[in-house]
Amino acid sequence: MKKLTADGQKRGKRMQQLPFHLMLIPGLLVVLIYNYAPMFGLVMAFQDFRPARGFFRSEWVGLKHFERFFQYPGIEKIVFNTVYIAVFKLILGLVVPVLFALFLHMIKNKLLSGFIQTVTCLPYFLSWVILGGIFVNILSPSNGVVNQIIQLFGGEPLYFLGDNSLFPWTMIITDVWKNFGYGSIIYLAAMSNIDPELYDAAKVDGAGKIKQIFHVTLPGILPMVFVMGVLSLGGILNAGFDQIFNLYNPQVYESGDILDTFIYRLGIDNAQYSFSAAVGLMKSLIGLVMILIGYKLADKYGDYRVF
Template sequence: MNTALEDTAPSLPVKQPGRFKRWLKSYYRHRYLLLMLLPCLLFFIVFKYLPMYGITLAFKDYKVVKGIFGSPWVGMENFQFLFEGREFPRALKNTLILSFYKLIFGFPAPIILALLLNELRKVFFKRFVQTLSYLPHFLSWVILAGIFMELFSPTRGTINYIISLFGGDPIFFFGDKHWFRTLLVSTEIWKSIGWGSIVYLAALSNVDTTLYEAAVVDGANRWKQMRYITLPAIMPVVTIMFIFAVGGIINDDFDQVFNFYNENVYEVGDVLSTYTYRIGITQMKYGLSTASGLFVNLIALILIIVTNSITRRFNDYGIW
């Protein structure tokens, strides 16, 4: 009878180790992997987080002699002066316009290239096109600016020579406000399309080939296979890359614009990064340049959060 009672009696719960102990055991078990991560953590701590103290310059009237700690606080005066200035609204407007153009025309470009390369069956030709499209990424904008300046030169450029052959007048493309933005967007797409397609090609390599075989049996042509199999398969990667692209819409490529623009196209080509460089380095207004950079980063953070929230409403993909 006692034995029956013992069998039916509820067993006492086994005491589990605390969360902190489990955390320590897990980290100790993976200690060698964490040790490999240490150089990366040190890099971000030393070069990304420690310099963030310099943000305080946005709220100070920085004096080189007094240093960061000795310079007086001015509150929001730098931001007020920044927004009330004539050049900052123009630079912000140009940044948004150029970034919007690059997002509309530049974001789909690597996706289209990756889809086209995925359809190629000649391995040699596919690798040749991939290599050819990657090469511009490894050239700096200093080199490319010199090449394009010569190519579009109004006196000795190949493009203007062809225009002259057909009876047209030479055009100073990089000094013309109507052409400058078009050239910036076009050269950016040409430079980055091959490198940007790597992510999508990697995603395409993981698509199950049996899905295509089943689609062929059902009578689907190549267009329908791309529409109903390939695109849905890479949609998580497309969504994440789109979030990053929207988050960077307030940013601009300083190297590209700085090497291409001139005083003739300031009205349409002066962007936030070149404006920040001009007031921070050439005019030594470090407080204003820091305020401008802080404003850009804050807007970029807000855009990423908003875009991620919107994309999560339409699908299950996002950064978090």
Template sequence: MERMQIPVEVAPKSRPVKKRNRAFVDIIKDWDLYLLLVPGLLFLAIFKYTPMSGLIISFKDFNIFSGISESPWVGLKHFKRLFVNDQFLSVLSNTLIISVMKLIFLFPAPIILAILLNEVRKMAFKRVVQSVIYLPHFISWVIVGGLFINMFSVNGGIINAVIVKLGGDPIPFFMHAGYFRPLLVLSEGWREVGWGTIIYLAAIAGVDPQLYEAAKMDGANKLKQMLHVTLPGLIPTITLMFILKMGQLLEAGTEQILVMYNPVVYSVADTIGTYVYRVGIGTSDYSFSTAVGFFESVTAFLLVILGNFLCKKYLGRSIW
């Protein structure tokens, strides 16, 4: 007896949607979200990308009266001058030393502070502490510089008053090359460390509470919970912040230094940012100062790539 064969209808193969069409459909579907991108993109286009056209000045002998188009081309003249300039090499050295000092002392500080604040159980006390340490971030560097200069002043400064009371001699901190860099680190730490804890506290809030419960059941005390639960939960955020800090390695706090430094400490305080400001504005050497700024930007880009590579190799995490 022959078996009856029931015809089976085969569904036609769906055609793959083109990537362009899919992207267009996604944009139409979530148009309101993409609309929110417009102000940010306009800001980047106007204030970040449009000014990049001015980098052409670094390849010309720019004359303010002739304009960019009429100024003569000189190729890499200003970049060659950059690397044989003893003053620039000193400035580069100062920039790296100040940035590395800030990285070593200030990068771990908000992480430690966030972990400690997370363990505070008195919510009222915790909120007061958070408000107090966040507040300095909203004070301009002009005011912060004035506060620290007055505080460490030889005439009437509270720090020197204490030193004199203890039998010592007053120290001109802001006029002393040996003290100036640590003061930069101290003042930036006072202003920015509290603000940095916001990011890490937000990251800690995202750690699964069940991990803490499991750690408690295994007999882990508070210290072990911080080391084996909280800290590993912060690794992705720490990685991201470290890569971003690498990109700022040649910035070194230009605004801060401009407010606080003086000609006496130029030898240890003059950084790339302040040097560009003095050369570009002070001597009107726009081509050379643009070449210095161009060098700083390219180096920062390479440092971001290096930081990403190191984090990917040794931590297994990266931005891309």
């Protein structure tokens, strides 16, 4: 140990740390200005912020905006919508990719499984603006393909984006559809790391395909499923702004208005900057707590660290 430090001091001049600091300066500046300054700017949640007066001279009002949030008419509905959509997205967003990976893993034809994987990953890379445009088209009650098919089987056209009983699940299903292919990659990678001898041993013990799944494949990927599950906890209040903002309309506010769209409308459409920032602060704090819980669980039981 002593020898190492001595070596380090000898080489000290060349190993100095100044270049490391220099390399970090540009990135650090960007992060301080555009990530940390806005965090400081959250003081506006405790003010009646006026742009002309800035953060330093706006009037302090304590917790007024937070109190207002809890008394805001219809706020329970918005919180409910947010949690409802987010929770089902989290659950199905975990289960569907795992199931898909399990079944895809059983396809032995490499060409076929490669094709399926390539195609199912594609929607992940398309934005909700483009997919929103596509869904408005194909879900249209008058001439959309989906309703054409429903009518072909004698059903009534469904108003997927305009009916409050259908809108939340339209959001959940299209979101799961967008992400399941890409989400399955990590499980497929975990499956390819399973020792083939385990399968051979299972076969010797007389285990069929189904038994092999339950006794070899599933236990092999379970740690990864656990880690992905707890890491997604931070998204408990993220119902998907990009998606809903591109697909909702006043007719489905009752079932589709979520915290993020509410924050946007307050801040941008109604210019209630402080109130909007206060709601955003509460949402971020809950998200932060959930992420930390998730990381703690992933570290303790899943042996996973981010860095």
